[in-house]
Amino acid sequence: MQPRERFIAALERRPLTGRVPHFELVFFLTMEAFGKVHPSHRNYSQWMQMEEQERNLHRDEMADIFIRTAERFEQSAIFMHPNPDTVEEDIHLIDRIRERTGDRYFLMRHGDATFSIPDGTQMTGFVYRLYDEPQKVKEEAQLRVDLALQRAEVLARHGGLDGFALCSDYCFNTGPFLSPDQFSEFITPYLVQLVAGYRDLGYYVIKHTDGNILPILDQLLAANPHALHSLDPQGGVDIAEVKRICGDQVCLIGNVNCGLLDTGTDEEVIESARYALAHGMPGGGYIFSTSNCIYTGMRLARYELMLDVWRREGNYPQSPTSTPPRKSHD
């Protein structure tokens, strides 16, 4: 099986043999790894001034960075970050990656349209709107979903893209930004629509959020994504608990503690990776990943240390029938 097929098998919670799939939402250490600036860190202010030939050189190089990241770190999926962020550049990037790698990698891009935690300067104004003009906020939420699905339809007609990662953050370490009641009013109905719309177009959907998701876990599950990403131990999320609650409903991705990758000891990193594998893998439906991404400032050696654990201990038995069955909660 190609990495893409293995990734899809995990998203669909089918049994796997061999190594559990791995990917990261972002690998920002491209300068350290390849001597190249990450595409998201580039400012193409004169993009439209370039000749098409020059733009193509940039597109080729950005595609190359995403492919080399997947190859070097044995990632099963490429989460592309088109720059500039337009449908046209989506298509250029999809075509280049598919041309060079065929169906080897699962290919996804950003696709969230729901409200995330606003930044500090927008937060107060956003909250006032929730109370002062809730209907207008809901109309905006609907419009955002409609536009996202229109874009997805264009990409579906073109082909080549496998799925979307929905990366609106909803939670702090202590819990969700919105109360569960407000979440059910301003987020969940639109998340449900968005995921259903993507599914109808044949896409896979990964829902990411940092922080403590437990107070809204039922609502995230109600939206029916294929996978939940991050499972942030810094937010008190225990993958063993989440696996017990919903491991038979959704694929789980992540849980290797990003904070420890940066500030912990080697032993703590190893233990976090081991814990995620030990509690995520049983019964399938797990993809190995950090609890966020490989962000700027992290030491590359720490990511490689985490991958060493994965190579040693992230392996299913060769016969899927020997995989311990997961207890059914149906």
Add this chain to the structure above:
Amino acid sequence: MTEEILDRIYDGVLRGDTKAVTAGVQAGLDAGLDPQQLLDDAMVEAMEEIGHRFENNECFVPEMLIAARDMKEGVAVLTPYLADAGVKPLGKVIIGTVRGDVHDIGKNLVRIMMESSGWEVVDLGVDVSPEKYVAAVQEHHPRIVGMSALLTTTMSNMKLIIDALENAGVRDQVKVMVGGAPVTQDYAQRVGADLYALDAAAAAEVVKTLAV
């Protein structure tokens, strides 16, 4: 009568009912109640209750921000009377997000909770250098210096700021409080901070004893 008015203001803040708060404050003033009492026993007390609920996950950020808005509206009605009565802030606080970090959600929440508790807050913004912290301490003479960081890669700058305060000879004039998603009590002690706050409500709580 007094209790009924105080309760009306207190409940208004908790419910996020601005009109009830401002009307209650005006009713209190009309009835001749002490402006300081209206502030402390109704609005500040309500914000403390919001803080407790927030710490217990019984209340969420939007409810906290709406309560703070109500309180601000109530204080606006009270302000001329407070000035006449010579009421002063609890003290001055400088806050900022440390150098290299532009995240400001937590820092802004701390500002709102501290202001709602009666502190005067000087917000230095984000990506604040040690030099800027030192200059702000020398200019404003705060009681408390607050630092926020969201990233494990930037929280080490808290130590640099504390060192800079030390080198400038102003460290012992202030209490240093740190917080942010990756910051822990243990980390606060390791960098030499005096206070650690898990969240905005806790920040307002831990500085209570430092009011001048």
